[in-house]
Amino acid sequence: MALALDFGGTLARPGPNPDAATVTEVLRGLPGASIPDGFAAVFDQVARRVRAADRQRGEQTAFAEQVRLAALESGAVLDDPAAATRAVFTAVPDAEIDARAARALRELHDSGLICVLACDTQRPESVRRRTLRDAGISDCFDALVLSSTLGVRKPHPRFYAAVVEATGCPAAEILFVGDTPAKDVIGPRTHGMRAVLISAEGRPAELDPAIGVIAHLAELPAYLESLHER
Incomplete structure (x- = not known):
C-alpha cells in the first residue's frame, strides 16, 4: 500500500507566495543582474x-518562465532564471511543517508504507526537498510529485498518473x-485511488459518506489501524 500526501494544509501550514x-x-x-524600476509592475502583469492561461489549460507555468518573460518584457538583464527562482524561494520562507503531522508521517513510513509527496507548488523541487530535510522527514518520502516539476496541477489527469x-x-x-x-479526494478517486479528507471543521455536507474524514494528519495512523481491524 502507498500513501500520497498533500503538503500545504495537510503536512504543513501554508507559506507565503513571493510578491x-x-x-x-x-x-x-544577483550577480550580473540589471533590473529596471518598472520590473515589479511588469512581473505582476505577467x-x-x-495564471489565467494556466487555469484555462489546467497547467502550471514554471516560476522561472514567469521571471524570464518579465525580464524580456521589462528590459531586465538576468542570466539564469532558474537560479533566480531558487534565490527567490530561499528569500521567501516555505510552509512550516506541522510537528504532529511530521511524527505521524514518520510512523506511517516506518510501518512500511510507500510515501509520496503529491502537491501543487510554485517552489522548485530543490527548495521543497530542503524544507523536508530541515524538518527531518526527507527520508520519509520515496518520491516527490510536484506541479512545479510536472507542469500541471491537480486535478489534471497527468498529475494523478x-x-x-x-x-x-x-x-x-x-x-x-x-x-x-x-x-485530494474527488480527483484521486476518479483515477482509481482511495482518499481521506483532512478537515478540522468536520465532514462537508456534500461529501460521499464512504469517504473517510479526519481532523488532522496525526489521526491517520489510528484511522488506518481501525480500517485494518474492520
Missing part, C-alpha cells in the same frame, strides 16, 4: 496573464490524503 516587490529585490541582488507511477503501485492500492475535496 512582485520581493521578487524585484531578490533579483537585484503573473496574472500566466504521475502519482501512480511514482508509487509503483496499482491505483487501487494508493491512499491519497489532503485537505481539498476536489483535488
Whole structure:
C-alpha cells in the first residue's frame, strides 16, 4: 500500500507566495543582474496573464518562465532564471511543517508504507526537498510529485498518473490524503485511488459518506489501524 500526501494544509501550514516587490529585490541582488524600476509592475502583469492561461489549460507555468518573460518584457538583464527562482524561494520562507503531522508521517513510513509527496507548488523541487530535510522527514518520502516539476496541477489527469507511477503501485492500492475535496479526494478517486479528507471543521455536507474524514494528519495512523481491524 502507498500513501500520497498533500503538503500545504495537510503536512504543513501554508507559506507565503513571493510578491512582485520581493521578487524585484531578490533579483537585484544577483550577480550580473540589471533590473529596471518598472520590473515589479511588469512581473505582476505577467503573473496574472500566466495564471489565467494556466487555469484555462489546467497547467502550471514554471516560476522561472514567469521571471524570464518579465525580464524580456521589462528590459531586465538576468542570466539564469532558474537560479533566480531558487534565490527567490530561499528569500521567501516555505510552509512550516506541522510537528504532529511530521511524527505521524514518520510512523506511517516506518510501518512500511510507500510515501509520496503529491502537491501543487510554485517552489522548485530543490527548495521543497530542503524544507523536508530541515524538518527531518526527507527520508520519509520515496518520491516527490510536484506541479512545479510536472507542469500541471491537480486535478489534471497527468498529475494523478504521475502519482501512480511514482508509487509503483496499482491505483487501487494508493491512499491519497489532503485537505481539498476536489483535488485530494474527488480527483484521486476518479483515477482509481482511495482518499481521506483532512478537515478540522468536520465532514462537508456534500461529501460521499464512504469517504473517510479526519481532523488532522496525526489521526491517520489510528484511522488506518481501525480500517485494518474492520
